[in-house]
Amino acid sequence: MHLESFLAKSRIIDLKSADFEEALGELIGMIPDSLLGGVSRHEIQKDLAERENSMSTYLGNCVCLPHIKLENLSRKYVFLVGRCSQGLRLNGKEQYSNARLVFLILARADEPSYLKVLSSLAGIFSDDETMARLLAPVAIRQFQDRMLEAFAGTDGVRDKARRLNKVFLSQAEKIAKDSGCTAIVVLGDTFTNGIRLANYFKGMRIVLVSERRTDADLDDFDEIVSVHSYSRIRMGQLKSAILVGITKGILSETDKVCCIGGIRGSDVIDSIMVFNVGAEFSQFYLKNTEALPAGVKADVVERVIDIATELAVEGREGKPVGSLFVVGDAEKLRPYLKQLVLNPFFGYKPEERNVLSPFMDETVKEFSLIDGAFVIDGSGTLEAAGALIHTPDFNLKLPGGLGARHAAAYSISLAADCLAFVVSSSTGQLSLFRKGQMLVLSEPRA
């Protein structure tokens, strides 16, 4: 049975009162009238408190499991969860001072699965690993995620996925050790509710790569790299993540990483890949000190990769678009730039035209339709759009098939200390040019 369908984040709270009966009142107060079928909350609270006094529902393991059947409950079950970090009081009974969770169950009176559900719940709360995770002193949002995660394993399919993930994780640990990996990279968007790694990869650096900037599960990771995972195959996301990792000093050319992940949102690990950062980026510069041009913030690079990836995958208004982003010191780039059209960013305050502002995405995507390049300074300020790059002639060493946009990116990357990102309109490929070297960050469109 899918027990998680009876649990909602909004019904998982921190209790204000340490008095058992009042705590029940807080939980019952969260149930909408429409679910109760006319029974008064006060009656339910009184009934539950009386039963608790005559027969305790304290399970041990810090959990109380009060439960009641209601004639007209409009669902099979309603679950409510209260966390009580200081324990509870109930008529001086000692055991309640150990309680940290109250899990209240309302069940429809005619529900035949009642005993089975109670025993499944008792099973979940007797699992030490689950309880260690639920009792950790984390923020309420994280606790809500962990609670849902604990219940996500209550149907056969997810149980199977969990078992399989355990096999993958222990194999990945072995492979990582045997092949001398220095870090583990986890593609976090594989998992809808995070992944627990506390029992794996002891003593290894664990890096989470995720599109979402999430607070959940951070304690299992040493570092977080945020990149969009729009890329159709995982290699693209991984390469962008490793590049951002290098710019942030999280990874370096000497690292060998073991990557684990699966299809986005599947909750199933399906691949383990060992990735030698130095070899993979071999034609490219690698040293952390050279990865970023002087004065360019790693956050700005991360953001430009996000916007460029979105453009590469989604295009604009259903049509593929190309784009060129040059990131570096605007003064040093100026000799090589000429406006093709009036600069649309002219006259705006720097803080109103910074790529780090979440509101700039749409503006940048809209202006991507203009011919020419975007020029972005190291702190993220958009200096220009529609800029034509003209540089002294360089010997072009570009792969065949690449045209004027790529040539412009190549030449400016040689002329000035900058990064030039190109989204190809014809292939959708995202490439980075640095000091005349080209690094493909995402694969061409299928």
Ligand SMILES: Nc1ncnc2c1ncn2[C@@H]1O[C@H](COP(=O)(O)OP(=O)(O)OP(=O)(O)O)[C@@H](O)[C@H]1O
């Ligand atoms: N020197 C330049 N400076 C800035 N932008 C340029 C420059 N040359 C070309 N572009 C931009 O690149 C666009 C496409 O040029 P072209 O098709 O030759 O390049 P490409 O490298 O093949 O790129 P794509 O794969 O997107 O077609 C132009 O319309 C223009 O917007």
